[in-house]
Amino acid sequence: xxxxxxxxxxxxxxxxxxxxxxxxxxxxxxxxxxxxxxxxxxxxxxxxxxxxxxxxxxxxxxxxxxxxxxxxxxxxxxxxxxxxxxxxxxxxxxxxxxxxxxxxxxxxxxxxxxxxxxxxxxxxxxxxxxxxxxxxxxxxxxxxxxxxxxxxxxxxxxxxxxxxxxxxxxxxxxxxxxxxxxxxxxxxxxxxxxxxxxxxxxxxxxxxxxxxxxxxxxxxxxxxxxxxxxxxxxxxxxxxxxxxxxxxxxxxxxxxxxxxxxxxxxxxxxxxxxxxxxxxxxxxxxxxxxxxxxxxxxxxxxxxxxxxxxxxxxxxxxxxxxxxxxxxxxxxxxxxxxxxxxxxxxxxxxxxxxxxxxxxxxxxxxxxxxxxxxxxxxxxxxxxxxxxxxxxxxxxxxxxxxxxxxxxxxxxxxxxxxxxxxxxxx
Numbered sequence: 001x002x003x004x005x006x007x008x009x010x011x012x013x014x015x016x017x018x019x020x021x022x023x024x025x026x027x028x029x030x031x032x033x034x035x036x037x038x039x040x041x042x043x044x045x046x047x048x049x050x051x052x053x054x055x056x057x058x059x060x061x062x063x064x065x066x067x068x069x070x071x072x073x074x075x076x077x078x079x080x081x082x083x084x085x086x087x088x089x090x091x092x093x094x095x096x097x098x099x100x101x102x103x104x105x106x107x108x109x110x111x112x113x114x115x116x117x118x119x120x121x122x123x124x125x126x127x128x129x130x131x132x133x134x135x136x137x138x139x140x141x142x143x144x145x146x147x148x149x150x151x152x153x154x155x156x157x158x159x160x161x162x163x164x165x166x167x168x169x170x171x172x173x174x175x176x177x178x179x180x181x182x183x184x185x186x187x188x189x190x191x192x193x194x195x196x197x198x199x200x201x202x203x204x205x206x207x208x209x210x211x212x213x214x215x216x217x218x219x220x221x222x223x224x225x226x227x228x229x230x231x232x233x234x235x236x237x238x239x240x241x242x243x244x245x246x247x248x249x250x251x252x253x254x255x256x257x258x259x260x261x262x263x264x265x266x267x268x269x270x271x272x273x274x275x276x277x278x279x280x281x282x283x284x285x286x287x288x289x290x291x292x293x294x295x296x297x298x299x300x301x302x303x304x305x306x307x308x309x310x311x312x313x314x315x316x317x318x319x320x321x322x323x324x325x326x327x328x329x330x331x332x333x334x335x336x337x338x339x340x341x342x343x344x345x346x347x348x349x350x351x352x353x354x355x356x357x358x359x360x361x362x363x364x365x366x367x368x369x370x371x372x373x374x375x376x377x378x379x380x381x382x383x384x385x386x387x388x389x390x391x392x393x394x395x396x397x398x399x400x401x402x403x404x405x406x407x408x409x410x411x412x413x414x415x416x417x418x419x420x421x422x423x424x425x426x
Contacts, residue, residue, distance in 0.1 A: 001186060010194040013149055013182050014201020017122045020177040021147035025119050027176055029096040035142050035174035040088040042166040043135065047081050053162035054131065061155050069259040069323055073129035076159055084135040087391040091143045097408050098145045101417060109426075112419040117412045119145040124195050124202040125393065126151045126217060128209030131159035136384070136391035137206075138167040138181045144411040147180045149202060151195060153209070154187035161185065196221040206406070208394040211321070226406060228371075228397035230321040230347035231261030233379040236338040236364070238355035239272035245376060246277060246354045251284050252378040253352065259323050261395060262350050262372075262382040266318065267329045268338045274301055274331045282308050290325045293317045297331035318345040335360050339367050346370060348397045350382035371397050371404035 001009070024032075043050070054076040061071050097117045104114030125137045125148055134150060141148040152160040164183040171178045184191050196205050196217055206226045207217040214227050235253050237246045253264035269277055278298060282305040285292055293313040294302060302308055317328040318341070332338045342351050352374035353364040361375040372382040382405065384392020389407025396402045402410035 001188060003190060006186065006188060006190055007194050009186075010184070010191060010198060010201065013184070014122070014198055016179040017147040017149055017182055017201065020180040021119065021122050023177050024142070024147055024180050025098070025121075025145045027145060029098075031174050031176055032096070032142050032145070033092040035170045035176055036088045036092040036139055038173045039135070039139065039142075039167060039170035040085040040092075042170060043081055043085040043088070046162075046166060047078055050076055050081060050159070050162050051078070053158045056158040057131070057156050064155075066155065070129060070155075072259055074131065074156055074159070076131055080132050083385065084132045084139075084391070087136065087385055088139045090385075090388075091139050091391060091408070094143065094408065096143065097412055104419075110421065110423040114417050114419075115414040116417045117409070118415055120411055120413055121203040122147045122149065122201065123393075123411065124149045124151070124205045124223075126192055126195070126205065126207045126209070126213065127394075128153040128213060129156060130208075131156045131163060133208060134160050134163040134183070135167070137393055138164075139391055140393050140408060140411055141181060142171070142176070144408050146411055147177075147182075149182050149184065149195060151184040151192060157185075157187055192217075193220065196223065199223050206394050226394065226396050226398060226402055226410070228261070228347070228349055228395045230319075231263070231323075231349045231395075232265050232319060232321045232345065232347040233262055233349055233382075234266045234268060234342045234346055234351040235264045235379065236268040236332075236335075236342070236351070236353045237270060237273060237277055238335065238338075238353055238357060238360055239270040240356040240360075241273060241277075241354050242356060243273070243277055243280070246273075247280055247284065249352070249354055249376065249378050250281055253380055254285070254290060254327050255288050255325070256378070256380050258325050260380070261321070261323075262379050263323070264352075264379050265320060265322050265327060266345070267327055268332050268341060269298070269329070270335075270338070271297070271331050271333055274298070278302055278329070278331075279305055285327065288325070290327055293326065293328045295330045298329040301331075302329070319347075321347065335363065339364065343367075343369050349395060350374065350379045352377060352379050371395065 100117045101114045127133045168178040207214045278301040282302040286308040291309045293311045348370045350372040384405040392405040
């Protein structure tokens with residue numbers, strides 16, 4: 001496909017999405033829910049076919065030499081398919097935000113002024129690796145009354161095509177326009193450039209993938225972008241803490257799955273409990289093959305751990321998103337030092353405090369400048385499905401419009417509405 005042809009294709013998709021968005025904005029809650037439930041049924045009934053398509057992507061990725069974490073992100077296991085199907089059902093069961101009027105206030109002039117929640121219109125989603133994002137994006141677009149144009153990574157093209165066909169069939173079954181969810185079917189990277197520079201086609205771009213992708217989108221886009229660049233998530237173990245709880249949560253935050261953006265990358269431990277806690281968590285990490293990049297105080301406490309893979313931390317390690325079995329470890333003298341470290345080196349994604357002290361927990365919640373802040377819970381919970389949003393379109397570390405996991409409300413906007421009875425301004 002020539003550059004001219006590709007640009008024309010994106011323009012055509014944009015026009016179709018724009019037309020579909022008007023119908024989606026006016027669609028009934030019943031129709032949107034019917035589409036979501038039809039999609040959930042199709043995902044469950046077509047699991048074998050979806051896995052067959054996914055196997056082609058896995059085989060190609062391995063042949064191309066992709067790293068193990070990247071291949072892991074590609075997988076469509078029965079559990080993953082069940083989870084996204086459950087997400088569709090969960091979204092269908094949620095209240096429809098579209099058309100809701102809030103903050104209605106009577107003014108001295110006699111008019112009533114409030115705000116109505118409305119769809120954004122058309123969003124473009126550019127993502128890598130994870131094919132389940134196709135369903136998460138589509139399901140949220142449907143319930144929020146938006147249209148969307150999806151562009152997945154070339155490494156997941158077979159999986160994404162198979163999933164997208166189920167989405168279009170579900171929309172048609174519910175009497176909704178299939179063009180409400182479109183997939184860019186070429187792997188030509190130039191398509192991304194045309195899409196992000198097309199304000200006529202899309203109202204907002206949501207990139208979901210590696211830092212290089214998101215930096216490029218942020219730099220070149222001519223429409224607003226909802227994004228996060230890094231997931232340098234912290235666990236801070238406070239001076240007063242249940243050690244068993246701290247071991248369990250820290251282990252889960254780092255090792256339950258190392259490749260997602262909400263996995264812990266940095267561990268801060270108060271000096272009052274470091275001698276007790278660090279050798280125990282060090283033994284857990286050593287048994288699971290986690291490399292520990294330590295400051296001098298942590299290094300001294302971990303040297304006696306059998307088979308521990310210890311490396312002296314550099315300044316860069318405090319800012320690093322590893323997405324791998326590696327964690328940076330630092331001993332801190334106070335809660336103040338922990339908060340200052342997180343706000344300086346963190347990516348404002350997700351950070352957790354493990355503590356028995358309520359005042360310390362409340363300070364951490366107030367003062368850590370991140371999209372999700374947790375007390376005595378694993379950072380791995382920073383996820384739209386786990387937060388009860390049904391699914392997420394991504395994580396936003398921006399401070400306007402949407403922040404944290406972006407679910408239904410993040411794909412809507414508010415407009416002012418005025419209700420009157422013939423009032424005129426004097």
